[in-house]
Amino acid sequence: MAETIAPMEGAGRASLRAGQTDEVFRRLWASLFYSGRPVGKSVMVCAADEGEGASTIACGLALAGSTPAGSARVALVDFNLRGPTVHRLLRAPQAPGVSEILVQGLAPESAAQRVNTSLDFYAVGNPTGRLPEVLRNDKLSEFLSTLADGYDHVLVDVAAVNHYPDAQVLAGVVKDVLLVAYTDRTPREAVAQAKKRLESSGGRVVGLVLNMRTYPIPGFLYRRV
Numbered sequence: 001m002a003e004t005i006a007p008m009e010g011a012g013r014a015s016l017r018a019g020q021t022d023e024v025f026r027r028l029w030a031s032l033f034y035s036g037r038p039v040g041k042s043v044m045v046c047a048a049d050e051g052e053g054a055s056t057i058a059c060g061l062a063l064a065g066s067t068p069a070g071s072a073r074v075a076l077v078d079f080n081l082r083g084p085t086v087h088r089l090l091r092a093p094q095a096p097g098v099s100e101i102l103v104q105g106l107a108p109e110s111a112a113q114r115v116n117t118s119l120d121f122y123a124v125g126n127p128t129g130r131l132p133e134v135l136r137n138d139k140l141s142e143f144l145s146t147l148a149d150g151y152d153h154v155l156v157d158v159a160a161v162n163h164y165p166d167a168q169v170l171a172g173v174v175k176d177v178l179l180v181a182y183t184d185r186t187p188r189e190a191v192a193q194a195k196k197r198l199e200s201s202g203g204r205v206v207g208l209v210l211n212m213r214t215y216p217i218p219g220f221l222y223r224r225v
Contacts (some may be wrong), residue, residue, distance in 0.1 A: 025064035029047040031208060032061070032178065033153065039206050042144060045165045045182040050160045051109035053211045054180040055085040058157040061178075065153060066119035072152040077117070077122045077144075078098040081131055081166060082123040082159040092121055099125030108146055111147050120151070135166060141173045161194045171203030183210045 005092035012176075033039055044045060045061070047054035078086040087094045092113050100106040101122075112120040127134050145153045156174055161167040171177065177198050183190050195205050 022064070025060040026210065028057075028109070029064045038205060041148045041152065042156065042174045042179055043176045043206070044156045044158055044167065044174040044195075044203070045178045045180065046158045046159050046171055046198075047160045048162050048186055049181075049183075050083075050163055052180050052182050052186060054141065054160070055080060056089065057167045057209055058155050059089045061149070062119055062121075063115070065155075066116055066131050068188050071118050074119045075112075075122060075147045075151040075154045076119060077147065077154065077156045077165065078124040079156050079158045079170060080124060081127045081134060081146070082164055083103070083112050086157055087123045088119055090115060091109055093125060094123050097125030098143075099124030099127040099134050101143055102139050103123070103130055103133050105139075108143060110150045133168055135169055140170075142205075145172050160189055161197050168197055168201035168203070171198050171201040175202060175204050176206045177203045178207050178209060179205050180209045180211055 032043065045054050045058040058076065060075050065072050066074040072156070076086065077098060077114075080086070081099075084094060086092075087097075087168075095105055096111045099113055100112070101108055105147055108122070109211075111122055111125070113123065115121050144154065144156070154174075156170065158167045162180075179191065179194060179198070182185050191208070198205055
């Protein structure tokens with residue numbers, strides 16, 4: 001099993017102040033990118049099962065890595081075609097976004113939404129009726145490579161790997177995966193199965209976030225909600 005990095009014990013306790021939760025995300029960012037383990041510029045964030053907080057983890061990580069101003073340039077990509085959440089967390093439009101870039105040929109810079117001076121958000125767009133076109137699009141690799149060339153780090157939120165094939169398809173392009181599981185709810189077998197699915201598709205689980213059952217929105221994210 002992958003090494004657990006910056007487990008979220010305490011981050012899930014409602015009694016913690018927002019600043020403490022912010023610090024947990026900053027430690028998680030440091031553990032992911034600055035701990036000495038070989039991690040690429042692009043990382044996929046996904047859960048083993050649904051409802052485990054992967055979108056919140058991805059969003060909080062992106063904000064932590066891009067603040068204060070002048071920190072790493074980060075792109076946050078919502079590729080959760082089944083239940084997009086990040087745009088609601090950031091109070092941003094859902095479209096245009098990834099669907100329009102891949103299917104309609106929209107230039108990526110036309111879909112980029114500025115969150116802060118160091119963070120751009122690429123929403124999911126409107127994938128309704130286009131899931132096969134988006135998921136199996138030949139332009140996907142080119143799009144993500146373009147982002148990797150233009151940013152210091154790229155975080156991609158995707159649907160739960162044990163429920164949908166999306167993460168396995170994406171693992172052929174974004175090799176490094178941060179897997180999210182609920183500490184007290186997700187069976188070990190489900191996490192092991194998620195890891196096996198990702199690795200069989202060419203992915204590499206670089207860390208496991210143990211999320212708590214209750215997870216407050218961090219302060220710097222809450223201020224955008």
